[in-house]
Amino acid sequence: MGITKTQIFTDKQNDLAQVFKVLGHPARVSILQYISNQNACICNDLVAEIGLAQATISQHLKELKSIGLLNGEVEGKSMCYCINVKRWTEIQSQLNSFFNTTKSNCC
């Protein structure tokens, strides 16, 4: 079928998986790292920096925004994206909580 059966999982499981999923693409990892390495906001140096078309970068930015990881601010005719620190920390906690709670047993 091809469609994920989200109904059979809890909201927490779906949310967590969604966060993992959005982070699960090298372009998006790369975008986050690049933004963080700059001292100022990044606009679309990203297109030059990462070797993907403008439309593709824009799409990846959209997905990062969808989980609240990026703030975008209009700055003249360009966009200034930066990491939403509050959300960033929140997600880090969420993942650590998952890792700490899901402990191993057996074998």
Next chain:
Amino acid sequence: MGITKTQIFTDKQNDLAQVFKVLGHPARVSILQYISNQNACICNDLVAEIGLAQATISQHLKELKSIGLLNGEVEGKSMCYCINVKRWTEIQSQLNSFFNTTKSNCC
């Protein structure tokens, strides 16, 4: 085109994204949580527990194995899966390192 351009990213970025990607499905999150909640190894109670077909569960287990997160042991006619604690901790560190390194600037 539909194919991820892994060549333009570093190995580290690709590895990290791959880990995120494997964790980015609610069934796999759920499988990990279920295995961890049992005191003994799980075999295919998973099929009964999670509402997915046996073939589908088997496929998800395979992906979790692909990043070294699960150990499988033959136990009679069933399989006993458990979390590879060493790898688990390793991945948790890797993710935390990413989160800590990728700090915010700007805005």
Next chain:
DNA sequence: TTTTATTATCGTAATATTGCAATATTAAAA
């Protein structure tokens, strides 16, 4: 040895994702 139970693999259908060219949209600059 035959049956039964458990798991893995194969083939396939449905859907999602990735990537890009083309085209909007927006706002500054001329």
Next chain:
DNA sequence: TTTTAATATTGCAATATTACGATAATAAAA
């Protein structure tokens, strides 16, 4: 106002993922 630059959106082709039935493989039980 027209042009220009930056970003977003649309439409599409290629590929990947999800899910499952059918079937193979394996090992215990009968």
